[in-house]
Amino acid sequence: MNVDSIKKDLLKLEEKLLEPEVRTSAIELSKLLADEFFEFSSSGKVWSKKEGLSPKGIGVVRMRLSDFDIYPLSEDTVLTTYKIFNEEKMQYSLRSSIWKYKDTKWQMIFHQGTPIA
Template sequence: MGALAILAAHICGLEEQLLSNEVRTNPAAVSLLIADDYTEFGSSGRVYKKEDQVGEGGAGEVRMTLSHFELRTLSEEAVLATYRTFNEDTGIHCLRSSIWKFRDGRWQMFFHQGTPVKGK
């Protein structure tokens, strides 16, 4: 397995952690995974900052599955992750993109965007 494939598996695992309710409802766990200067353009059209994700209750519970994960290198310390999610509660499919930066010895999400799409 090449270096990019290993990194892709790692970043995909971090994305999956951010979809797990165990992590999402733990503000300290979410705080480790997202950067202090984090911005999200949510699939709802709302804009979120880190403080919106790490308050009481964390980022909130979801039931989503991740598929079609791809990773592109932007620089030695930044990558772009793209994938699809399916929200099992709403039935909504979304295209997702995240920029991860390597800081202080770990990868953290710097930017995220969700865009609803029709069908699969």
């Protein structure tokens, strides 16, 4: 497991999930989110891939990512942590995701957002 390479790859994927063209495409989101994906959102809602993915995706939100890091959990599973600034709400949140490498690609299986002051 090359940690630097994995960190670079997962940062790109996390940033990709912030892009409007990805967030509004159920097809693109389905590639990045595992079937067993679920999220504890920063709004306090809990949703799964099946429940939350509409044909128009998950909606566009202008956000900036910073302070990205990774923590390997096993040979094929990695925890990512970072901070998001929501430019619309003018609010920061701490974020964590769990990514699993399967079928030659990384897919997110869990995500959590926690608002901070």
